[in-house]
Amino acid sequence: MAPLLPGKVGDAGRSGTDNRLFVNGCLWILRSGAHWENLPERYGKWQTVHRRFSKWCHAGIWDRIFEILMADPDNEYLMFDSMIVRARQQAANGKR
Numbered sequence: 570m571a572p573l574l575p576g577k578v579g580d581a582g583r584s585g586t587d588n589r590l591f592v593n594g595c596l597w598i599l600r601s602g603a604h605w606e607n608l609p610e611r612y613g614k615w616q617t618v619h620r621r622f623s624k625w626c627h628a629g630i631w632d633r634i635f636e637i638l639m640a641d642p643d644n645e646y647l648m649f650d651s652m653i654v655r656a657r658q659q660a661a662n663g664k665r
Contacts, residue, residue, distance in 0.1 A: 573634050575625075594618045 574588045594612030598605060608615040625631055 573637060575630060591618060591621060595622050
């Protein structure tokens with residue numbers, strides 16, 4: 570997966586400190602349903618992780634990564650399930 574991620578040495582711009590740690594932090598947020606402010610310190614500052622996550626969303630990087638992973642027949646076991654990704658409490662009442 571590392572060659573798919575931006576921010577590695579050799580890419581234009583600044584290199585990411587640790588792509589694996591960043592992706593793990595994003596997955597932790599998605600699995601736990603926690604707010605970004607509750608991101609454990611081991612993943613870095615929550616503002617930095619959130620900003621980078623948002624940039625990757627707007628650039629379509631997450632879509633590209635998941636499309637490539639889904640196209641590989643060896644990765645057929647990869648899926649997101651409602652048991653893994655929980656909604657926040659605010660999502661349950663339907664109010665905005």
